[in-house]
Amino acid sequence: MASPLKLAVIPGDGTGPEVTAEALKVLAAIAKLEGFTYETTTFDWGGERYLKTGETLPAGGADELRKFDAIYLGAVGHPDVKPGILEKGLLLELRFQLDQYVNLRPVKLFPGVECPLVGKGPEHIDFVVVRENTEDMYAGIGGWLKKHTADEVATQTAVYTRKGCERVIRWAFDYTMKRNNPKGKMLTLVAKTNVLTYGHDLWWRTFQDVAKDYPEVKADYNHVDACCMWMVKNPEYYDVIVTTNMFGDIITDLGAMIQGGLGVASGGNINPDKGGVSMYEPMGGSAPKYTGQNVINPIAAIAAMSMLLEHSGQPKAGARVMDAIQKVTGTKMKSQNAGKMGYGTKEVGDLVIAHL
Amino acid sequence: MASPLKLAVIPGDGTGPEVTAEALKVLAAIAKLEGFTYETTTFDWGGERYLKTGETLPAGGADELRKFDAIYLGAVGHPDVKPGILEKGLLLELRFQLDQYVNLRPVKLFPGVECPLVGKGPEHIDFVVVRENTEDMYAGIGGWLKKHTADEVATQTAVYTRKGCERVIRWAFDYTMKRNNPKGKMLTLVAKTNVLTYGHDLWWRTFQDVAKDYPEVKADYNHVDACCMWMVKNPEYYDVIVTTNMFGDIITDLGAMIQGGLGVASGGNINPDKGGVSMYEPMGGSAPKYTGQNVINPIAAIAAMSMLLEHSGQPKAGARVMDAIQKVTGTKMKSQNAGKMGYGTKEVGDLVIAHL
Numbered sequence: 112m113a114s115p116l117k118l119a120v121i122p123g124d125g126t127g128p129e130v131t132a133e134a135l136k137v138l139a140a141i142a143k144l145e146g147f148t149y150e151t152t153t154f155d156w157g158g159e160r161y162l163k164t165g166e167t168l169p170a171g172g173a174d175e176l177r178k179f180d181a182i183y184l185g186a187v188g189h190p191d192v193k194p195g196i197l198e199k200g201l202l203l204e205l206r207f208q209l210d211q212y213v214n215l216r217p218v219k220l221f222p223g224v225e226c227p228l229v230g231k232g233p234e235h236i237d238f239v240v241v242r243e244n245t246e247d248m249y250a251g252i253g254g255w256l257k258k259h260t261a262d263e264v265a266t267q268t269a270v271y272t273r274k275g276c277e278r279v280i281r282w283a284f285d286y287t288m289k290r291n292n293p294k295g296k297m298l299t300l301v302a303k304t305n306v307l308t309y310g311h312d313l314w315w316r317t318f319q320d321v322a323k324d325y326p327e328v329k330a331d332y333n334h335v336d337a338c339c340m341w342m343v344k345n346p347e348y349y350d351v352i353v354t355t356n357m358f359g360d361i362i363t364d365l366g367a368m369i370q371g372g373l374g375v376a377s378g379g380n381i382n383p384d385k386g387g388v389s390m391y392e393p394m395g396g397s398a399p400k401y402t403g404q405n406v407i408n409p410i411a412a413i414a415a416m417s418m419l420l421e422h423s424g425q426p427k428a429g430a431r432v433m434d435a436i437q438k439v440t441g442t443k444m445k446s447q448n449a450g451k452m453g454y455g456t457k458e459v460g461d462l463v464i465a466h467l
Numbered sequence: 468m469a470s471p472l473k474l475a476v477i478p479g480d481g482t483g484p485e486v487t488a489e490a491l492k493v494l495a496a497i498a499k500l501e502g503f504t505y506e507t508t509t510f511d512w513g514g515e516r517y518l519k520t521g522e523t524l525p526a527g528g529a530d531e532l533r534k535f536d537a538i539y540l541g542a543v544g545h546p547d548v549k550p551g552i553l554e555k556g557l558l559l560e561l562r563f564q565l566d567q568y569v570n571l572r573p574v575k576l577f578p579g580v581e582c583p584l585v586g587k588g589p590e591h592i593d594f595v596v597v598r599e600n601t602e603d604m605y606a607g608i609g610g611w612l613k614k615h616t617a618d619e620v621a622t623q624t625a626v627y628t629r630k631g632c633e634r635v636i637r638w639a640f641d642y643t644m645k646r647n648n649p650k651g652k653m654l655t656l657v658a659k660t661n662v663l664t665y666g667h668d669l670w671w672r673t674f675q676d677v678a679k680d681y682p683e684v685k686a687d688y689n690h691v692d693a694c695c696m697w698m699v700k701n702p703e704y705y706d707v708i709v710t711t712n713m714f715g716d717i718i719t720d721l722g723a724m725i726q727g728g729l730g731v732a733s734g735g736n737i738n739p740d741k742g743g744v745s746m747y748e749p750m751g752g753s754a755p756k757y758t759g760q761n762v763i764n765p766i767a768a769i770a771a772m773s774m775l776l777e778h779s780g781q782p783k784a785g786a787r788v789m790d791a792i793q794k795v796t797g798t799k800m801k802s803q804n805a806g807k808m809g810y811g812t813k814e815v816g817d818l819v820i821a822h823l
């Protein structure tokens with residue numbers, strides 16, 4: 112018998128635990144149907160714990176997580192914790208320590224989900240953003256000269272390495288091959304080569320070099336500003352996008368909006384190397400004002416579980432969950448907004464299970 | 468009699484001269500109606516000249532422009548010139564040498580213009596982005612270590628100064644006061660303080676400090692990723708935005724798209740200091756494939772002229788041109804896309820004049 116899938120679960124703050132509960136309910140159901148076993152271990156990390164103990168990622172925390180096959184994160188963020196603390200101390204810390212160098216963000220409009228763009232349906236919005244997740248301005252390198260004076264100068268340095276961009280670009284090309292878009296395989300590099308003439312020159316050269324190994328994939332390029340326009344005007348243009356950490360942060364959130372908002376968008380922080388441990392999460396925050404009311408949308412959280420399964424050796428289970436999600440959004444839910452779904456949080460979870 | 472308004476005109480490449488001609492036609496008409504005089508001097512800078520002479524901004528070019536009251540730019544960009552050359556050698560060079568530290572981008576959906584967002588009309592899309600225009604990653608500071616090896620490291624440094632952010636933030640607060648939004652005066656700083664903890668800490672502190680001098684203005688903050696979502700979901704939220712050069716580049720193009728595209732969007736590169744010379748331009752490129760066909764949309768170019776007048780001592784003339792533009796988009800034009808306007812380029816110019 113195969114050994115059980117070992118999951119670390121960080122439900123987090125606010126509505127995080129509620130949506131995590133639905134994702135775990137769906138996991139239980141699909142495991143039974145597909146005949147695999149799993150074990151979960153829960154970690155109480157997040158804002159609540161920080162307020163009690165002053166700890167974000169506890170000492171040895173990342174090592175602890177290395178023992179698992181994958182990590183599931185609900186949402187962290189607490190109104191009493193200063194912005195930046197949990198983001199840097201927990202989320203970014205995990206990405207860096209676990210070297211989760213691929214941030215994978217499918218931008219897919221599910222059937223029945225309201226799209227904010229005129230005339231665009233599920234057939235127009237279905238692409239994937241691969242965001243580099245370990246370098247760039249996220250390095251946290253910078254400083255101040257003459258701080259607090261009228262002559263103050265502040266710097267913030269983006270650092271890129273050949274290794275760092277090559278591995279994510281290669282992964283994106285591989286992903287484009289596997290995705291096998293019937294309209295044609297295309298990988299678009301999104302950067303700003305005409306202004307960031309050092310850092311994005313490295314990206315550009317690396318992209319050209321790696322492209323040679325993938326003659327079947329059209330190697331395309333967009334400036335980041337043009338990409339934002341194009342995502343709104345002509346999202347059907349894209350197949351797969353690969354981009355830097357900073358620009359990826361921006362365009363993935365724009366992507367989340369055109370696919371119907373944070374209630375449906377999920378992402379993976381992936382370390383695809385042997386022994387790498389990846390983390391999957393809904394994109395929405397902890398939405399404290401909706402806590403405990405059974406009104407928050409669990410679709411993104413369930414989609415994150417589907418992604419986790421897809422990338423953790425259970426692709427068939429992942430695909431079945433994804434199918435069920437789309438049946439529920441397409442035939443049942445009135446809206447993807449909290450409190451307007453026509454069902455409660457738990458009922459949406461039940462509906463997905465009923466459609467498995 | 469007042470001395471004539473002295474304008475430097477850079478028609479540029481591709482369709483640049485065509486749209487510039489319409490803007491100048493409208494200028495001639497409004498000058499007559501409003502009873503002011505002007506003189507224009509044309510500069511042949513752009514891709515064509517670069518291909519002939521190898522020069523982007525000729526030596527002494529910026530000093531030449533300092534003799535004028537304002538600059539009007541059509542569009543530069545030529546298919547035979549490598550991307551980056553004209554952008555850096557001409558556009559950015561002018562912004563820097565003339566210290567045009569305010570990039571002003573009204574995001575306004577004119578009546579009759581198709582909006583790509585569901586359910587949004589002119590009453591929802593009417594805000595202004597003030598982009599810092601001289602610092603940040605646009606400094607061009609960076610380099611490579613071990614270039615062309617597997618161990619290559621590349622850097623690109625964003626540099627910000629207290630003076631640089633203070634002056635544009637102060638200008639944005641002043642502008643918010645003058646704009647006097649009946650829904651309430653609000654200035655939103657768009658940055659990424661939770662990740663760019665050095666550079667954007669300076670922005671944050673400066674913004675808080677300057678805000679104290681404007682108690683009537685609500686000092687608001689958005690992360691750049693959230694701002695992109697919000698611009699699509701809830702653009703009516705915004706009054707005035709102030710942001711960094713790099714993020715401003717991105718959100719102003721997103722703004723151009725939600726206001727109906729590059730055919731209608733215009734901007735100013737403004738040096739508001741005594742003796743400063745500012746440059747106004749349509750946001751669209753030189754669109755070489757439409758050259759000489761009388762199909763390109765001149766609305767953005769005419770709007771850029773309206774903006775020039777507004778900021779060059781002829782606010783009444785500027786406002787009259789803006790009114791006429793909105794009558795033409797609202798009652799005459801079928802579309803804002805090249806070739807689909809229902810009129811030719813010149814006819815649209817004539818229509819604006821007829822509605823002055």
Ligand SMILES: CC(C)[C@H](C(=O)O)[C@@H](O)C(=O)O
Pocket residue numbers: 198199202203360661662692
């Ligand atoms: C919370 C924040 C640090 C993070 C980021 O900027 O990467 C978030 O916006 C994201 O996209 O996952």
Ligand SMILES: CC(C)[C@H](C(=O)O)[C@@H](O)C(=O)O
Pocket residue numbers: 305306336554555558559716
């Ligand atoms: C052409 C380019 C250098 C420029 C910029 O990045 O500022 C353009 O995109 C703009 O927004 O005016």
